[in-house]
Amino acid sequence: MDNLVNVEDLSINFGKLNVISEMNFNIKQGTLTSILGPSGGGKTTVLRAIAGLNQNITGKILLDGQDITHLPANKRNIGMIFQSYALFPNLSVSENIAYGLKVQKKPQAEINAAVNEMLALVGMEQKKDTYPDDLSGGQKQRVAIARAMVMEPKLLLLDEPFSALDAKIRVELRNQIKHYQEKLGITMIFVTHDQAEAIAISDDIIVMNDGQVQQQGSPMEIYAAPQNLFVANFIGNHNILSGQELVKLGLKNVQGTLKYVVRPELFERAENHLQSSDSVAITGTVQSASILGDRVQYLFESAPGIMLKVENLNHAKPLTVGAKETLYLHSKYVKEVGA
Numbered sequence: 001m002d003n004l005v006n007v008e009d010l011s012i013n014f015g016k017l018n019v020i021s022e023m024n025f026n027i028k029q030g031t032l033t034s035i036l037g038p039s040g041g042g043k044t045t046v047l048r049a050i051a052g053l054n055q056n057i058t059g060k061i062l063l064d065g066q067d068i069t070h071l072p073a074n075k076r077n078i079g080m081i082f083q084s085y086a087l088f089p090n091l092s093v094s095e096n097i098a099y100g101l102k103v104q105k106k107p108q109a110e111i112n113a114a115v116n117e118m119l120a121l122v123g124m125e126q127k128k129d130t131y132p133d134d135l136s137g138g139q140k141q142r143v144a145i146a147r148a149m150v151m152e153p154k155l156l157l158l159d160e161p162f163s164a165l166d167a168k169i170r171v172e173l174r175n176q177i178k179h180y181q182e183k184l185g186i187t188m189i190f191v192t193h194d195q196a197e198a199i200a201i202s203d204d205i206i207v208m209n210d211g212q213v214q215q216q217g218s219p220m221e222i223y224a225a226p227q228n229l230f231v232a233n234f235i236g237n238h239n240i241l242s243g244q245e246l247v248k249l250g251l252k253n254v255q256g257t258l259k260y261v262v263r264p265e266l267f268e269r270a271e272n273h274l275q276s277s278d279s280v281a282i283t284g285t286v287q288s289a290s291i292l293g294d295r296v297q298y299l300f301e302s303a304p305g306i307m308l309k310v311e312n313l314n315h316a317k318p319l320t321v322g323a324k325e326t327l328y329l330h331s332k333y334v335k336e337v338g339a
């Protein structure tokens with residue numbers, strides 16, 4: 001698949017503050033890529049640079065092979081959707097969606113057809129004559145999405161577009177964004193600090209912090225094999241153990257000074273474990289059980305005193321708090337994440 005966007009050695013300073021330092025990443029044509037990271041990590045700054053809203057940058061940004069680093073924002077054919085809907089309050093839903101095409105002086109019949117298509121796509125036909133003040137937050141964001149998509153941008157940037165909405169609407173709209181992206185084949189970059197949101201909708205995730213890419217990969221790659229401690233901590237829920245702790249648990253071929261991660265669902269019970277020289281038996285006591293939405297997580301105190309989070313061992317035969325148990329861990333599930 002071809003890259004639509006190439007970001008090369010991008011650095012951005014605000015006065016003396018270096019916010020982005022020599023960032024490199026590519027965005028594949030026709031995909032939805034999330035930039036995921038904690039607040040203040042520089043996600044919005046990167047997005048604004050791609051949009052052309054901050055030209056005080058070093059490095060290079062290519063769009064479809066063309067160097068756009070110093071091209072004005074309005075010449076880039078890039079759409080942007082913000083957390084605040086930024087609709088025109090004095091224009092109806094239809095007029096908001098039509099606005100950009102009118103500015104381009106497209107024929108009225110063409111504008112009407114495009115607006116109707118977008119109204120249908122985002123399910124706002126019934127509200128086409130309504131003004132933004134009379135819409136809910138979710139409806140406003142649908143209009144903002146339609147207004148951006150009607151311009152058929154080469155690239156659509158979304159900066160935390162759903163963070164002002166309640167949880168149910170947020171999930172609904174993020175699924176719809178994924179649907180529009182697939183249906184229209186638009187390339188999208190979606191900024192979020194919400195790992196569940198990024199994992200749910202992305203083809204590719206760029207985890208960023210401190211102005212740098214920490215890891216880029218599919219949701220599965222990021223989830224199953226974090227490359228460093230930052231990603232492991234941010235994607236959450238891993239057991240993060242030192243080599244010394246793993247040696248105490250009986251594992252071989254680990255180095256004491258390095259850190260490793262083990263996902264909680266990868267510990268096995270005797271009945272579903274195939275004995276092998278590459279796995280260890282860990283005895284201990286179940287300390288507590290907590291329900292995390294759709295699964296149960298146990299805190300398991302292993303005999304050497306190392307606490308482990310373990311999950312989903314066997315729904316039909318849950319662990320009993322207070323009971324002694326033996327769990328098994330295969331060394332292939334132990335991933336190194338650095339010092």
Ligand SMILES: Nc1ncnc2c1ncn2[C@@H]1O[C@H](COP(=O)(O)OP(=O)(O)OP(=O)(O)O)[C@@H](O)[C@H]1O
Nearest residue numbers: 014017019037038039040041042043044045046193
């Ligand atoms: N115009 C500016 N002038 C000075 N500093 C800025 C400016 N814009 C951003 N910053 C600083 O750059 C850093 C990165 O900000 P940015 O908004 O890109 O982060 P973010 O990852 O998008 O965070 P959030 O999710 O909170 O928006 C922050 O320390 C911020 O204070």
